[in-house]
Amino acid sequence: MIRKLDLSMKYGSSHISILYPGVSLGVGDSGIGSIGRIDQADIHGGTTIKMHPHINDEILSYFRTGKVIHTDSAGLTETLTRSKLMLMKAGRVFYHEEKIMDRLEGLQIFIRPMHADDEPEVLFVELESEDSIDQWRMLASNRASSHLRFTSETEIFDLSLSTGQTLGFPGTEINNAVYLLYAFQGSLLVNENLTLSKGESIVTDEAGVTFSTSSGAEAVLFVTNPAQACYKRGMFSGNQR
Numbered sequence: 478m479i480r481k482l483d484l485s486m487k488y489g490s491s492h493i494s495i496l497y498p499g500v501s502l503g504v505g506d507s508g509i510g511s512i513g514r515i516d517q518a519d520i521h522g523g524t525t526i527k528m529h530p531h532i533n534d535e536i537l538s539y540f541r542t543g544k545v546i547h548t549d550s551a552g553l554t555e556t557l558t559r560s561k562l563m564l565m566k567a568g569r570v571f572y573h574e575e576k577i578m579d580r581l582e583g584l585q586i587f588i589r590p591m592h593a594d595d596e597p598e599v600l601f602v603e604l605e606s607e608d609s610i611d612q613w614r615m616l617a618s619n620r621a622s623s624h625l626r627f628t629s630e631t632e633i634f635d636l637s638l639s640t641g642q643t644l645g646f647p648g649t650e651i652n653n654a655v656y657l658l659y660a661f662q663g664s665l666l667v668n669e670n671l672t673l674s675k676g677e678s679i680v681t682d683e684a685g686v687t688f689s690t691s692s693g694a695e696a697v698l699f700v701t702n703p704a705q706a707c708y709k710r711g712m713f714s715g716n717q718r
Contacts, residue, residue, distance in 0.1 A: 479681040481671060493518050494676060497717060498657055502680065506709070506716050509680060510701030511629035512657060513714025514587040517676055522579035529574070531567035533593050533711035535627055537617050538563045539635070540583030541661070541695070549573035553599055560604040564617055564625040567712070568595040584661065584697065587714035589707040591628035600625050608637040613647040613698065620650060629707040632700040638665070643689040646698065653702045655682050663694030 483501035487494050496515040497507035508514065513534070522543065528550075538545070538557055545557040549565075550572035557563055565571065568590070602624045604614075617625035618632040630651050638644065646656055657680050658665070660673040667679060667688045679686075688696075709716045 479667070479671065479679050479683065479686065481673070482678045482680060484677055487676070489516070492520050496678070498678070498680065505718055507718050508589065508709070508714065508716060509655060509657065510703035510705055511589040511627070511631045511707050512699050512701050513589045513711060515659065516585040516587075517661070518581060518583055518585060520577050520581045522577055522581070524577040526575040526577075528572050530570055530572050531565065531712055532570050533590055533708055534567045534714045535588040535590050535629075536565045536567065537586040537588065537625065537633060538565070538583070539586065539616065539697070540581055542583070543581035544578040545581060546576040546578065547573060548576075549599060551597070551599065555601055559607045562602050562604065562616060562625065564600045564627075566590070566595065566598040566600070566628070568597040569593075571597040571599075586633065586699075587711070588627055588631050589629055589709055589711055589714045591707050593708045593710070595628065609635060610637050611639050611642050611644070612636065613644075630702040630705045634698040636696045636698070638688075638690050638694045638696060640690060640693055643687055645687045646684055649700050651700045651702050653704050654684065654700050655680060655703050656684070656686070657699040657701075658686070658688070659697045659699065661695040661697050663690055663692055665690055665694050665696060
């Protein structure tokens with residue numbers, strides 16, 4: 478079954494659009510499995526988000542435009558870009574600050590950890606290319622081979638899809654997999670009968686879904702096991718119901 482998430486259920490402001498993916502499913506959980514929250518940000522340059530805490534969230538910063546200087550309570554300073562990603566595993570508590578150097582557009586993705594109060598850890602990766610044209614690229618997962626590694630059963634991929642191309646979902650190692658397909662830019666035609674515009678998404682347990690675009694699109698795919706045991710009381714990823 479394919480469910481298109483209700484865009485009217487999004488929260489936030491003109492600068493940050495917040496999706497709690499479980500809200501429109503009516504399942505009593507604001508998330509789906511380990512996927513707690515997805516923020517699509519569009520923020521002007523010159524903005525500083527001052528030092529603030531995160532608790533028991535695993536946060537993937539995926540920025541497609543702009544540069545962000547990250548500074549944290551461990552003394553790390555790194556510049557995040559279109560090709561440099563960060564996974565901040567907050568554990569029991571972790572603080573960081575973000576200085577947005579020029580207009581930022583991207584996603585901050587709040588994943589639920591397997592356990593509460595782990596030791597904090599921050600990981601960075603430099604992607605080989607800025608875009609993954611017409612093929613899925615794994616950004617982070619719980620696989621042992623993944624540099625940006627989640628503690629829960631979670632996989633995140635991205636894709637830049639060209640006009641006229643049709644693709645399906647990539648293979649997964651997640652048990653009882655449920656897929657959330659998010660249109661980050663442009664529009665997608667799913668199974669030739671359902672359109673996703675920028676910021677819209679579907680949830681499905683059908684691995685055979687296909688999609689195409691008539692004008693080019695960027696997509697992000699989330700895969701989770703909704704039956705897994707994970708910590709659902711994180712500061713931002715936790716159940717908000």
